[in-house]
Amino acid sequence: MAAASDRYSPVARAIADLHGGKAIVLLAHDGFGDLVFAAQHATPQLVSFMVRHTSGYVAVALTEHACDRLDLPPMHPSHTDPSGNGFTVSVDAKDGVRTGISATDRAHTIRLLGNNTTHSADLVRPGHVLPSRVSAGGVLTNPGRGEAAVDLVRLAGLQPAGALCELVSQREIGEMATEDEVREFAQHHSLALVTVAEVIAYRRRFEKQVQKAAVTRLPTAHGEFMAYGYENVLDGLECIALVRGEVRGCDDVPVRLHAECLAGDVFGSMRCDCRSQLEASLADIGAAGRGIVLYVRNRDVGDVGPRNKLQLCGTSEIDAESAAGARYCSTGAQVLDELGVRSVALLANSADIGAALEASGLRVGNYLGSPTESAEPNVHYLPAVDTSGASLDLSEGRCDRWVCSA
DSSP: OOOOOGGGHHHHHHHHHHHTTOOEEEEOTTSOEEEEEEGGGOOHHHHHHHHHHBOSOOEEEEOHHHHHHTTOOBSSTTOOOTTOOOBBOOEEESSSOSSSOSHHHHHHHHHHHTOTTOOGGGEEEEEEEEEEEOOTTGGGTOOOHHHHHHHHHHHTTSOSEEEEEEBBOSSSTTSBOOHHHHHHHHHHTTOOEEEHHHHHHHHHHHSOOEEEEEEEEEEETTEEEEEEEEEETTTOOEEEEEEESOOTTOSSEEEEEEEOOIIIIITOOTTOOHHHHHHHHHHHHHHHTOEEEEEEOOSSSSOOOHHHHHHHOOOSSOOTTSHHHHHHHHHHHHHHHHTTOOEEEEOOSOHHHHHHHHHTTOEEEEEOOOSOOOOHHHHHHHHHHOOSOOOOOOTTSOOSSOOOOO
């Protein structure tokens, strides 16, 4: 995959600044911002700066492994915090501190938390620094502030532990800083600013997340395909690539991304056109002698049972603007890269899918459109079953975004 472009420069700058011992500003989805620095680079000056401009409730985001190694249990076993913060018991360094609350003392404790040689016995509980346990897989499994902080520090080549604290408003006393204030603060102090969404996009673009799990020859009514089974090692998303002909090193390879639909693909439900889309894609690619159908198996992370799959049945056209759709496109782009595809001719009506694939590093050279139109019963049925709030575009006899209940 290609080198970083301007799209990823905010993340690249943040990584470089963290590596150099500087603080950065992290902007979350809710518009609030945090000051972040690498735990191993903690100094009294950094802690003082953080406390001066934030709530002062300094946390250190740590991996699950680090929390287990340091014997840091959850602050409360039920984890009822709606924000998903996995706060553990608070700590101070056992030695080398006085009261534990000064900037010098907290910097020492934070450095201990960012040192992989620190042991549980090196800490006392409770204390004045608040560790936070983040999800394995980072922002790609949970788009939280702590996950983003750990990911950025790890990408900087440092120990995966990031100190963070939320910026407060200078205009409304007692309130958190608004997004505008966060951006102004970063500019005023010449600090790198990066959003959680940018960290997610960066990791999807530059980190290999898929591995090949199986391969076999698959004779079909439309010719022989090679079937490659891939799995996303972070979230378990499964993707089957049905490959016809030679695609490695090729441009404008016809590609169809098809989301699993149990009712349509298996049972031929007339409430959707998924089966006809899948069959037509295989037929078109089979006749052309070259192309790929990417069959994305799971719509949700984890085990999705038949009941939920029936409830989820709808369209094989992936909604690239949704969180799940972005995940599908990211995984699909990595599979295509593993197969050596240089660029694709996309069998899809939605330009959003192409944009999502390109954001993941794949070049889309052409759009061929979806291979079929909806069957007549589907066209009459779709307006009656739209419960998603999405507008239905039936100008071509089909819809690209809808939900049906089986």
